[in-house]
Amino acid sequence: MSEYQYYKFERVDGQLAPHARQALRAISSRAEITATAFQVYYTYSDLKAEPAELMLKYFDIGFYCANWGSIYAYIKLPAGTIPDALLGVSLDGLHADERDEWQLLTFSIEEYGEYFDDEHADDFFQHLAALRRALIQGDWRLVYFMWLKECEFNEEIDGVPLIHFDFEHLSEEVQAFATLYDIPLAWVNALAMVLNAHPSHPAKQAELQFDGWFHHLTDAEKQTLLSTLFEQGQLTRHQALAMTRKESANQDEAYHYWLTPDVITPYVAQAQRQLQQAQADAIAKKMAIEKAEKEKALTDIYHQREHTWQQAQEQADRTCASGYDAASRYVHQLCEAYQCKGDSPAFAQRFKRFVVANNSRKALLTRLKDLL
Incomplete structure (x- = not known):
């Protein structure tokens, strides 16, 4: 290296x-x-x-x-x-x-x-x-x-x-x-x-009380501060303190x-x-939030399930690898959504129709083999 x-x-x-x-x-x-x-x-x-x-x-x-x-x-x-x-x-x-x-x-x-x-x-x-x-x-x-x-x-x-x-x-x-x-x-x-x-x-x-601090400065210290200000164009509080502090x-x-x-x-x-x-409470809280978010997402998919089936079919009709990947994602999401709502038999029937409609697309069916 x-x-x-x-x-x-x-x-x-x-x-x-x-x-x-x-x-x-x-x-x-x-x-x-x-x-x-x-x-x-x-x-x-x-x-x-x-x-x-x-x-x-x-x-x-x-x-x-x-x-x-x-x-x-x-x-x-x-x-x-x-x-x-x-x-x-x-x-x-x-x-x-x-x-x-x-x-x-x-x-x-x-x-x-x-x-x-x-x-x-x-x-x-x-x-x-x-x-x-x-x-x-x-x-x-x-x-x-x-x-x-x-x-x-x-x-x-x-x-x-x-x-x-x-x-x-x-x-x-x-x-x-x-x-x-x-x-x-x-x-x-x-x-x-x-x-x-x-x-x-x-x-x-x-804390810095300006009046008290400035009152105790010597003429030489004031001259040093003015010279530094002229040279640098600015002078911060911390710089002024460091330049004039006499003891810790x-x-x-x-x-x-x-x-x-x-x-x-x-x-x-x-x-x-x-x-x-x-740490355990934080992990449990995080998991609960993630579970709630996923359930909400699956509920939304379930409520729009016919539209999602249509999207899956549209992607399958592209007859290309990226289309089959997208169709597979839609169908797997639908499977989870039906399961989340306790409606797995309805998914099985709708999935069977999808498989029949795409029976000639072996590459797509391979992507769905875990659901067959």
Whole structure:
């Protein structure tokens, strides 16, 4: 199998300056580069830069996948967005790169077991901006997902603050993340149970009061913001915060309630049973809906049975393979419709007339041999 690597990066806040686009073009002559995005794939060779460095310098979200199973999602946040108490835990699949202005989160899979191509990558990529926005606003559930995944196999993992996020109702983008990264849903449900049974810290929605923030800026910081605005043509809230934040907003938080393996493990078996029951209920509901839809369709066919017999005969009269296929489908649908209404003897009589009318068409009768 030939080599395949796919890279996609995007600037969510603002646009790439002309000199940034020139620098990116020097890195890859074949990439698609716009004012906000960079996209390229390789069937040989490789990107002449480290994705993490490109993210920290130019972009806000990014994605990489290779046909040998490696998958990386990148989300860049203003410094101090995620507290040290969460990012300080060593987790397989999550790496945090701390810089002066930024936190770069890299969510990785080293050996993805299913087929994954650039279409799948694009489908997932569309969720990254919303996931980043939620993280900035104080919704850190993605980090907890990675902790739960590690905890499933590692009873020695360090604890994390127990913060009351909503793990019972997951948005489309959060569900997409949980699916791709194979987050154990039973453990997610178990965490929801823990939060209902134990004291926890309230989740804080990040808010910015403009007057208070602007009042505390120095003249040099205001000048930097104006220069950036002039150079880029726009300046988003997240960019301004990242450029002027002096210290982590969360690193000095005092946490009294903690999530540890000992706290969550007793709830996992019950959560697994509830998950299995919910899945069984969903399957039963789906089957009931499909059964009702099929019965309605068969009822409609039965009520129009003479018209359907006529359609079957018209297709048979075409005396070609596609006509015989269509006629066979009509007759089989009629058979099911008569059976659904408990009128099989009437079908047998009408079917006998149809066979007699088409007795010379052996190819058609072969298609109907299971009804003869």
